[in-house]
Amino acid sequence: MSNEKKFTLRNAINQGLLAGLITTLISTVGMVELFSQRQLIAGVMTMAQLFIFLIPALISFQTARKAPKNSILLFSAVTSFFASLPVLVLILLASTFGLRRFLINVSPSLIETLTFGQGPLVGSLILVLATTAVGVAAAFVDQMDEKIRKPILAGLMWTILVGTFSEILQERLRAFFGIGFTNLIIKSKALQPVAALIFLVVVTAISYFWQQRGDSIKKGLASQSATQRRNMTYAQRIAFFVLLLILPLLLGSYLSEVTNNVGIYVLMGLGLNIVVGFAGLLDLGYVAFFAIGAYVMAILTSEGFLGVAQTSFWLALPVSVITAVIAGILLGTPVLRMRGDYLAIVTLGFGEIIRIMANSDLLKPYIGGAQGVLQIPKPSFFGTSLIQPGQLYYVVLAGVLLAWFVSTRLSNSRLGRQWMAMREDEDVAEAMGINLVNTKLLAFAIGAGFSGLSGAIFASKLTSIFPHSFNLLISINVLSLIIVGGMGSLPGVVVGSLILVGLPELLREFAEFRPWMYGALLIVMMLAKPEGFWPSAIQKRELHADEESPPVEEVAAAD
């Protein structure tokens, strides 16, 4: 919409200052300093430097798109130059007055990072020049032909990605190829410059060739017969399934553990997706069912003094799920006549009630109060105790596959249509003969069941549970991952969990800034991609309603 307006030099300056302010902000909250510990490419680039230059580069990219055709380089140079000014002011203020009294994170080492260790004056000069250069380079890349631009961007992105996760990759490479070979590529947690360069070139080349050939390959696929194509999809599915089965072998113990955590959230996300994504009921107390599942599993199987039955995991599992479902129905019945915001507030209250009850003195003799329940055994399978994360992975996987299966089948049935209709227009749905209370209760109960299953696995994975593991933040996390992935979309739940649960575990520096990053990510998502990373079909329809042109005018006129 604003594209129509003329983009003037003043706009370019504003954009640049905005980028600079963002960089200054992440510097003053301590992110840059923390990230300077992580080397992306040994001796060449740290994560902090990536952050300093990435934001001006992105904004410069934007400027180049909007600027008048004949002065693109000038505009992006101006943008990136002004992007460096706020940081410059920060450096000068910090080195003359010492801002530490007001901004605890503006430490000498931050200034050293920002000035590349060259002292305030020379460093500032380097910063300004380098930022401007990066901005101009970004504009250059933007001006290139799409056939060249896309591969280059892909190459850069993958190299940065590999650099970011070099610590984990190093461990994996060592496990498969030995220390000698690994050291050539990744040494002391940093990608080696030569390897990085080779990697960049290879990825760019592959991406380039794929682009050249991709179309003809796709054409070849399209010309196949229906049976051939069906065979292809079957083959793909089987390959994917085999990959899922051998995944722990490839990932190793640490990554399997991370995968399990992601899986627990995926399972919860699939449940909440039914409630929020399919049926459109905003439930902010979803953690309550997770807690109920976990506590039932704990009490039934614990070998400590709180355990009542010492049953096996497999016997306790259905009991946990059923208890969660019953709780879902009990909690749902009185509140489901409410709509929208009211429902959200009431469910929020329920979530807190369950947590406070778990913490209370009243129930302490039964569920341990703040001390929690200890000595929960890990699940065992035909006599083998599933102690390793790589073994437990299969339990999580089975749960996720089950929830996925049930979700898909239900969404393509009458019940799925009922949920969709209810989300679209509750009154009309009722006028179509749909019993709203039953339909909502079913969504609530099935969602609660998945959450209970997730909680039960969680309890037995951790072997001890405490009330503070079930706070409001879990509900918010699960809701956020659904929004980030795409409401009502099953793959979206997985993508959302990987981004919001997986990434922070891999980049442990982020942990400190987790809420900060969540907020930033959600705002950016709402502005740039409100339908999520992997939107469901119906969400896409809804949010891009005004962009589509009605395609059916002529057909209808012809009837």
Next chain:
Amino acid sequence: MSILSAKNVTKRFGGLVAVGNLNIDLEEGSIVSIIGPNGAGKTTFFNCVTGFYQVTEGEILFDGQSLNHRSTDLITRLGISRTYQNIRLFANMTTIENILVGEHPHLKTFWAEAIFRTPRFLKEEKDAEAEARRLLRYVGLAGLGDSLARNLPYGAQRRLEIARALASKPKLLLLDEPTAGMNPNESAEMMRFIKNLRDDLGITILLIEHDMRVVMGISEHIHVLDFGQKIAEGSPKEIQRNPRVIEAYLGRGAASGLEKQTDGISATV
């Protein structure tokens, strides 16, 4: 035999009497209109019949059963369905999905059967979709099954809404201004369509309408409301000559001026 009879129905919102002491009887298989100026209580009466509002006093009987204290979904299951003044389709669902939702009261399989895809479930889904496509053809929207309801042209949306209402196999169909916003040609086509609907399916149709050409053209009986009260009822001919109706629509002065040339009324109103 009357299929729907409203007996002394009153609906109050606080002090406002939206519908007062209304008596309406519908002959089975007839086409009946309710007309009246804006705010006369026509849509309120529809909302009372469909259970969206509970009547304050009086009783509405459908097929001999009282509709008081029944919820909207149960009333739909008894055989009453409706369309809305401002079209209320499930805008982001396809036309077929819209009709499938309308078929809901007639689908019998238990929800969990969908998980296991039992033969019964598969058959029912297949039949339901065939029925939906048949209805789509019936209302003249064949071939538009997979387009989003939102993307349909206005007239097609009206017809889709009727198809969705028909999907529940109603005995009584309530149409709230089915020709609102249409040009004379489209209204005439809609009029024929409504007539055919009754002739083909034998259902009773009650409609609210402002377009007098439509009202006079298809109604067998007309009820006139003003300020929630029934001021007249009768055949189109009788209504056209009724001085109270003319007064309600045009005001007292205009009514006295027009009394001499009542024949022109159908055109002026």
